[in-house]
Amino acid sequence: MGRNTRKRSKTTGGKVMAAAAALTLGAGGLVVVNVYASAHESSGGNAVKRSSQGSSQGGTGQAAASEASTIDCPDVGNGLRQVPDQARAEVDKQLALLDTQISEAYQRLRSSTRALQQDGNFANNAIMGPLKDKRVATIDRIATAMGRAGDRPQGLESLAACTLRASGNQSDTGGNQSDTGDDQNGGQAGNGPVAADFVDITTVQPNVTAPRMSQEASRGTFATQCGVNENKLYNSDNVIVAPGVDNGAHHTHDYIGNQANDAFASNDDFAAGETSCQNQGDKSSYYWPVLRLQDGTEEFDAQQQGGGAEGNTGRILTASEVTLEYVGNPGGKVVAMPKFLRIITGDAKAFTNGTANANAAWSCTGFEDRQLTDKYPVCPEGSSLVRTSKFQSCWDGQNIDSANHRSHVAFADPATGACPGGFKAIPQLVQRLVYDVDAPSLNDNGRSSPFYAVDGFPEQMHKPITDHGDFVNVFDEQLMNEMVQCINTGRQCQ
Structure with a gap:
């Protein structure tokens, strides 16, 4: 849990800004x-x-x-x-x-x-x-x-x-x-959540459909085992969005894989860092906002920025299972990711930004054909909570990052797997987190047991739609090529 004080890393970028609309305080009222x-x-x-x-x-x-x-x-x-x-x-x-x-x-x-x-x-x-x-x-x-x-x-x-x-x-x-x-x-x-943010998963209709695979599809999978953050590596930094800035996330992250990740980590630091992954050729960094049970527990960050001082309170829950799987493209073959590629899936500010980049997926074991984006599920007895993050699987072929941390990657067409013009299909990271947590029992008066909630920027009210995941690719070249070959030849590897 210590904070690294290394100098900030250098990142790359280019020169154009897109216009955006603003909400304003009008003369007639708020x-x-x-x-x-x-x-x-x-x-x-x-x-x-x-x-x-x-x-x-x-x-x-x-x-x-x-x-x-x-x-x-x-x-x-x-x-x-x-x-x-x-x-x-x-x-x-x-x-x-x-x-x-x-x-x-x-x-x-x-x-x-x-x-x-x-x-x-x-x-x-x-x-x-x-x-x-x-x-x-x-x-x-x-x-x-x-x-x-x-x-x-x-x-x-x-x-x-x-x-x-x-x-x-x-x-x-x-x-x-x-x-x-x-x-x-x-x-x-x-600052949240509230009873209206939860729904009984058994009342949700199945809403997941599998993409249609073409004859050219890359059907293989590659799994990497990196633990569940047994090392309890936490901080409220975000080296992708706010490099060199302490508490750039304003909420606490779980980290698995690369153990050098903080706001000041450079690509050299990542390359030299230790990894929690079983295959030491994977030094990638996988991180996500922690999930907390709001039961009154004072965690290590209860008085700190990013933690209790910014409304992120309660007992940090460690996932009972973390699955990291790379999958292929339903329309064709995939190419290797560049080293140090950075990808963010979902939007930590989706409650105020809107849904354009939201990609939250909440469910329960035994009900994963039913995915929720704007609600937390209440799971039945014997079922565990599941958070799934699917990362962008198309890359512009040039950049490992972009100024808004989105433009250099894109999602493939969900029906055909086609990437936008000029983009190449890469292995898609699918991250699945399982938690053994008792969801609140809800009734007309609200709750009868503590809420759980994802950490977030304080003004985002802990809404489930703000869930997100972050990834920095630090696979060595040989292992990345093995992954691509495995996926393209339809095998299941790890």
């Missing part, structure tokens, strides 16, 4: 997005409404402030397609600062219930306005850093304004609201 309805509903389809008590300067008003209980900011990182190499370190640093600013503003919102009730303009004047000012300055530093190395991007300033939005979390305790808002928001930490 725009508040309604409760998240479905994991399959696009963010653009959400209904909006305006506070009837908003001030003429765009203040919140008591009704809006009490209903809207999380903070929704445009994701600047998603809007960056390429960044000049010389600017990458500064841009990464400033993007991480934007996340910290949102986290701090959200924590201020949570601790201000009484002030919100007494002053209809408090949220705008004391929280949202200062947040926007900080974001304007930070986004300007991003644009300046990029401008020094190339063309200064235009339009980034439109991403500065944030909104309050309805979390959908209602009281499940029936008690009076506290100053921290715990009863209103639900969950051990006061």
